[in-house]
Structures are given as C-alpha cells and as structure tokens.
Amino acid sequence: GAVVSQHPSRVICKSGTSVKIECRSLDFQATTMFWYRQFPKKSLMLMATSNEGSKATYEQGVEKDKFLINHASLTLSTLTVTSAHPEDSSFYICSASRGSYNEQFFGPGTRLTVL
Amino acid sequence: AQTVTQSQPEMSVQEAETVTLSCTYDTSENNYYLFWYKQPPSRQMILVIRQEAYKQQNATENRFSVNFQKAAKSFSLKISDSQLGDTAMYFCAFMKGNTGNQFYFGTGTSLTVIP
Numbered sequence: 560g561a562v563v564s565q566h567p568s569r570v571i572c573k574s575g576t577s578v579k580i581e582c583r584s585l586d587f588q589a590t591t592m593f594w595y596r597q598f599p600k601k602s603l604m605l606m607a608t609s610n611e612g613s614k615a616t617y618e619q620g621v622e623k624d625k626f627l628i629n630h631a632s633l634t635l636s637t638l639t640v641t642s643a644h645p646e647d648s649s650f651y652i653c654s655a656s657r658g659s660y661n662e663q664f665f666g667p668g669t670r671l672t673v674l
Numbered sequence: 675a676q677t678v679t680q681s682q683p684e685m686s687v688q689e690a691e692t693v694t695l696s697c698t699y700d701t702s703e704n705n706y707y708l709f710w711y712k713q714p715p716s717r718q719m720i721l722v723i724r725q726e727a728y729k730q731q732n733a734t735e736n737r738f739s740v741n742f743q744k745a746a747k748s749f750s751l752k753i754s755d756s757q758l759g760d761t762a763m764y765f766c767a768f769m770k771g772n773t774g775n776q777f778y779f780g781t782g783t784s785l786t787v788i789p
Contacts, residue, residue, distance in 0.1 A: 593776060597717075602765060602779045650717060654777075661707050661769060663777060665719035 562586055563655050565666035572643055573674055580638045580669045582653030588633035589655035593663065594626075597650045609636055643673040676701045678768050680780035687756045688788050694741075695751045695783045697766030703727075705771030708742070708749045713782075714762040722764070725749065727771075756787045 609615040609630035687693035
C-alpha cells in the first residue's frame, strides 16, 4: 500500500514551452501533497505544499506563476512548469501524506531537461 | 525554524561491516518525528526507519537501528552487516508532530559499500 506514481518519468522540452508533471496516490487518499526539486548530489528542496481543493503554499523564493500547482482531487496533484528555461532542468519529486499517518510517501521522480 | 545537519558528505564501509551515519537537528518543538530515507541510484526515496520523539526506545528495522538522543538532538543511523545494496544517498529528515507537515531534510550522506 501507499504507492505514489509520477508521470512522465522523463521529459525533454524546448525552451519557452510548458510542461505538466502529474503525481498520483494510487491506493490512498492524499490530504496533502508536496513538490520537491533536487539538483545532482544535493538534498531535496521543498517547493510547495498543496492541500486538495485549496491554493498551494509556496516556499520562499519559488515563483508561483512559473511553477503552477493544482491539487484537484485527493489522488492527483499536478505541477506545471510554465515557459521553461534551461535553468529549470532538474529532478522533480512529489510526495503525499494521508490522514493521521505521520509519514510522506514519495513518487519516483521526474527528470526534466529543457533545451 | 527547524534545521537538520548531516556532517558527513561521504562515507564508505567494507561489506559485512558496521557503519554509523550522523544527524543532528535543531528545534523548539516537543512533538516531532525523525526519519532516515535512502535514495539509491534510481532516485526513488525509500523509508529506512522512523522514530517518534515521545518514544525513548530506539527504533530498529532488521539491520538498521538508530541512536536517538533527544536532549542532544542527535539521531544517528547504524547499519549492521553492510550489503552492496546499501550503497546510496541517505537523508535524515525531521517532521513536526501535526499531520500534513513538511519534511526538513539534511544535506545527505553518500554511502558506498566496498566489496
């Protein structure tokens, strides 16, 4: 149980285009989902926290207009990188937490490359 | 604010030997959880072990155990009988006690198990 999927696992796009990454909790309802960014050999940096049906809370320094987060249901959150640039290339990881269980379950990550 | 410090960027251990990874944290909270996550080359985050701050007994999971020193705010991970599959990045993480709260990650320790 407690499986989180991400789609796509890898995406390459041209500079200036937008890319959507999906995060799904497959066998549980995720009350809260988190989006992280990870650079090579670095730790996970929290970008934003989203609760179903409400606006995401962004960490300081993260552009909310560039990284659009939608948490439309208890099993799906999406991260859209708008007008992507090469510096947005990174590994993006989502996680989900459920109910009263104090733990996060991580997706496998999405590698974004912007040319 | 919560901070998590891992002072060992890289470590190595001979196969079948024991290794300890250190983690310290700073918080004014009394109710919190601590975690060790493993990130192998696949980059999937895998929960290794978790510890509730209110429990005095150190958590153990097979070959993995922690030394939780609440007063010293220390949370080290001991890996016994190291195996080649233990080679990975290890992240220490802190979470406040309420559900749906974010993780605060350490900078990670890259562990290599040598055959």
